[in-house]
Amino acid sequence: xxxxxxxxxxHKDSRAAILDSAEAAFAELGYGGASIRAIAREAKVNxxxxxxxxxxxxxxxxxxxxxxxxxxxxxxDAALERLFEDGVPTLEVLIEALLRPTIEIGHDDARGGAAxxxxxxxFNNAADERSRRVTADNYDPIARRxxxxxxxxxxxxxxxxxxxxxxxxxSVALSVMAKxxxxxxxxDGLLDDxxxxxxxxxxxxxxxxxxxxxxxxx
Amino acid sequence: xxxxxxxxxxHKDSRAAILDSAEAAFAELGYGGASIRAIAREAKVNxxxxxxxxxxxxxxxxxxxxxxxxxxxxxxDAALERLFEDGVPTLEVLIEALLRPTIEIGHDDARGGAAxxxxxxxFNNAADERSRRVTADNYDPIARRxxxxxxxxxxxxxxxxxxxxxxxxxSVALSVMAKxxxxxxxxDGLLDDxxxxxxxxxxxxxxxxxxxxxxxxx
DNA sequence: GGAAAAATTAATCAAACGTTTAATTAACAC
DNA sequence: GTGTTAATTAAACGTTTGATTAATTTTTCC
Numbered sequence: 221x222x223x224x225x226x227x228x229x230x231h232k233d234s235r236a237a238i239l240d241s242a243e244a245a246f247a248e249l250g251y252g253g254a255s256i257r258a259i260a261r262e263a264k265v266n267x268x269x270x271x272x273x274x275x276x277x278x279x280x281x282x283x284x285x286x287x288x289x290x291x292x293x294x295x296x297d298a299a300l301e302r303l304f305e306d307g308v309p310t311l312e313v314l315i316e317a318l319l320r321p322t323i324e325i326g327h328d329d330a331r332g333g334a335a336x337x338x339x340x341x342x343f344n345n346a347a348d349e350r351s352r353r354v355t356a357d358n359y360d361p362i363a364r365r366x367x368x369x370x371x372x373x374x375x376x377x378x379x380x381x382x383x384x385x386x387x388x389x390x391s392v393a394l395s396v397m398a399k400x401x402x403x404x405x406x407x408d409g410l411l412d413d414x415x416x417x418x419x420x421x422x423x424x425x426x427x428x429x430x431x432x433x434x435x436x437x438x
Numbered sequence: 439x440x441x442x443x444x445x446x447x448x449h450k451d452s453r454a455a456i457l458d459s460a461e462a463a464f465a466e467l468g469y470g471g472a473s474i475r476a477i478a479r480e481a482k483v484n485x486x487x488x489x490x491x492x493x494x495x496x497x498x499x500x501x502x503x504x505x506x507x508x509x510x511x512x513x514x515d516a517a518l519e520r521l522f523e524d525g526v527p528t529l530e531v532l533i534e535a536l537l538r539p540t541i542e543i544g545h546d547d548a549r550g551g552a553a554x555x556x557x558x559x560x561f562n563n564a565a566d567e568r569s570r571r572v573t574a575d576n577y578d579p580i581a582r583r584x585x586x587x588x589x590x591x592x593x594x595x596x597x598x599x600x601x602x603x604x605x606x607x608x609s610v611a612l613s614v615m616a617k618x619x620x621x622x623x624x625x626d627g628l629l630d631d632x633x634x635x636x637x638x639x640x641x642x643x644x645x646x647x648x649x650x651x652x653x654x655x656x
Numbered sequence: 657g658g659a660a661a662a663a664t665t666a667a668t669c670a671a672a673c674g675t676t677t678a679a680t681t682a683a684c685a686c
Numbered sequence: 687g688t689g690t691t692a693a694t695t696a697a698a699c700g701t702t703t704g705a706t707t708a709a710t711t712t713t714t715c716c
Contacts, residue, residue, distance in 0.1 A: 234693080247565060248565060248566055249566060250470050250471070250564075250566065251471060252467060252468045252469070252471030253468070253469060253470030253471075253566070254470070255673065255674085256674060256675085257672080257673075257674090265694085266694060266695055266696080267674095267675095267695095267696095268677090268694075268695075268696090269693080269694065269695090270674095271674085271675065271676080272692095272694080276674075276675075277674065277675095338563070338564070341563035342560060342561075342563055342565075343560075344563075345559035345562075345563070345612060345613060345616040345618065346468075346559075346560045346618070347465060347466060347556040347617070348466055348467060348468065348471075355618070355620065356620075360620075360623070379625060379628060380629050381640075383621060383625040383629055384621070384640050384644070386624075387613060387621055387624070388613065388640075388641070388644050390613075391609045391612070391613035392606045392610065394563060394609070395562075395605060395606065395608075398563040398565060399565070400563065400565055400569075400573070401570070402570075402573065402574075402578075402605065403601060403602070403605055405574070405578070406578065406581055406582065406585065406604075406605070407601040410597060410598040411601055422599075422606075422652060423606070425648075425651045426602070426603070426606050426648035426649070426651055426652060427648060429650065429651030430610075430645060430647050430648040431644070432647065433643045433644055433646070434640060434644060452663080473702075473703065474704060474705085475702080475703080475704090484664055484665055484666080485704095485705095486664075486665075486666085486706080487663080487664065489704085489705060489706075490662095490663075490664080494705075495705090
């Protein structure tokens, strides 16, 4: 039968420990490279516990994504609602509100956000059935709302261009989330993957100018 | 046995057949998810042939990347040299020259480019040691030359901003290479992942405006 | 045409994989 | 306390994995 929420004071919640460990493993090694055994070992739980709570590897992966996607989507929705409360915001304010939750989670090392950042960055462009499924399920709805918001702020932009602009912007945001160390390497240390404010500012400036350039006849 | 009249022509190039099959498998399933056995089966080759030619899975992966990276780098270098032959080109011309080889390979279905596109898109943001290694080995040198070229075209851009601009641009280009079908889905069919010219034009317009926005004090 | 080298094959290896089972311990309701 | 259910465990399941072996065929070259 399905377990109930137990989480005794004695043992830290095993389910969360499994998700944390799985998140790190999937991010570091990919879905196929991460093994249930290694995930269980890292989470300090018996290997059968993973099947007890998540049935199989695929559903474990799904659970990892859903946990973070829920938070990101909630923060984005709240920002969207707030921004349009009194009037139409500028494109810069809107884009920053859309990108910041994503980028900040990736910089929240204390809560393991860095691992999720690498994970989402790797499956966002992935073509396998599983990646497409979790993207469509967890990120398409908020994507549609975000695209609508962009069009309200920039009515001259046609629908197709708004979709392009949104996807380009997300791609830029994810590239800075991944923190592969490449920026630092190519800039000989001038750039720092971990400076959130400077990173967000650059990404917002870049993508806003890019979106405006997609307006027809410019 | 089968009539062997075409045998020579058939397995004339087992090495290429293996690389083609491996490229598709790595792109579709990831490094860990792709199996040597499945790769051999798809390439119509005995599985020991893969170790005969490429020693092990890691070196097979490296060989898959190197084959395409060599071509992309050669085309990019040629374009760079040509562009600066007589004077300094515009940013648009430069960026298009940098992005086009990458995007076009991804659209060259006949030569299996679509698989490589998904592959490079997935490991570009990946954090595992292998992905970082092949990125550094195969794409860092051309990246440095490209960044220098951007700075010659746009001298007001400082080095760090040029690195940012380059990485953002590559990220945008890779996102359209992956062709996950998401653009079409989110635009309700208005956008087509396979329209190369329109895709390149959008990516160039977006990234050039983005790079200009990274100039200090604008 | 025959020796040498390259290419290809089937068979096998130990290790690791995801998953399942059956038994045991811990927690809770009454 | 007793009974019930959730949580946890060790062991094993059958399969697949990357890799290696040794034998055999095909090609190359003189």
